[in-house]
Amino acid sequence: DLALKVRDLRMRYGTDEPWALDGIDLDLEPGRRIAVLGPSGAGKSTLASVLLRFRDPDGGTVELGGTAITAYPADEIRRAISGVPQDPHVFASTLRENLRLARPGCTDEELWSVLERVRLAEDVRAMPSGLDTEVGSHGTRLSGGMRHRLALARALLSAPRILVLDEPTTHLDPETRDVVLADLLDAARGCATLLITHDLTGLSEMDRIYVIVAGRVVQQGSHAELLGTE
Ligand code: ADP
Numbered sequence: 044d045l046a047l048k049v050r051d052l053r054m055r056y057g058t059d060e061p062w063a064l065d066g067i068d069l070d071l072e073p074g075r076r077i078a079v080l081g082p083s084g085a086g087k088s089t090l091a092s093v094l095l096r097f098r099d100p101d102g103g104t105v106e107l108g109g110t111a112i113t114a115y116p117a118d119e120i121r122r123a124i125s126g127v128p129q130d131p132h133v134f135a136s137t138l139r140e141n142l143r144l145a146r147p148g149c150t151d152e153e154l155w156s157v158l159e160r161v162r163l164a165e166d167v168r169a170m171p172s173g174l175d176t177e178v179g180s181h182g183t184r185l186s187g188g189m190r191h192r193l194a195l196a197r198a199l200l201s202a203p204r205i206l207v208l209d210e211p212t213t214h215l216d217p218e219t220r221d222v223v224l225a226d227l228l229d230a231a232r233g234c235a236t237l238l239i240t241h242d243l244t245g246l247s248e249m250d251r252i253y254v255i256v257a258g259r260v261v262q263q264g265s266h267a268e269l270l271g272t273e
């Protein structure tokens with residue numbers, strides 16, 4: 044099956060820079076959930092951007108189902124490992140077109156169903172033009188949280204094997220984080236999920252937690268093993 048296997052992954056932002064990823068190893072089995080936990084500057088977003096192929100690593104391998112991701116056709120791997128970067132891009136077009144990028148030809152019914160899943164449907168219904176609302180720099184500006192949900196809806200539309208969520212609750216009020224994260228994980232059911240986080244929200248839902256500091260995995264284990272509770 045399509046397990047994700049990361050080995051000795053390295054990346055730095057310049058030859059004079061320190062390693063942002065300094066030999067990361069991790070595994071994500073189908074249907075499982077892992078968290079990558081670490082303080083600011085640990086390399087979490089860099090890891091997400093390499094897995095989502097916004098950046099090329101300087102060394103190491105990422106395999107999906109035993110095949111290097113670089114050996115897959117670009118559009119196939121983009122659908123297979125999909126997710127939401129920390130600052131998701133919104134294109135200057137309608138909401139419908141923003142969503143359909145992930146799956147050209149999908150119906151409005153499918154779009155509404157995925158918008159319900161990420162709890163964005165109500166906001167979109169409240170907009171004067173619904174799915175035809177123009178967003179991006181020439182249209183309605185979306186809040187950080189809405190941009191994030193839109194990007195998640197887009198990711199889910201491609202029915203990914205691996206879903207990468209980079210700090211999905213940063214834009215939310217602390218009191219709604221637990222609930223929203225539970226919703227997101229529920230929406231993500233069926234995909235193996237890699238959650239990037241700097242706080243403890245939702246960690247008890249994870250099968251394994253990798254703690255990274257300065258681009259290295261310094262600890263890993265179950266929630267009970269790492270935090271001594273169940
Ligand atoms: P985290 O997401 O855990 O906060 P990052 O992946 O953003 O960590 O950063 C890891 C390291 O890489 C940090 O030392 C950070 O300063 C550096 N870094 C991140 N983005 C850039 C960039 N665009 N240019 C140069 N250095 C960067």
Ligand code: ADP
Pocket residue numbers: 131132133134135136178179180181183184185186190
């Ligand atoms: P252009 O219309 O010039 O092509 P884009 O719409 O692609 O510009 O967006 C330009 C920048 O603004 C991007 O960095 C994007 O992430 C940001 N952006 C786009 N749409 C929104 C939005 N609705 N709300 C906030 N920022 C946005």
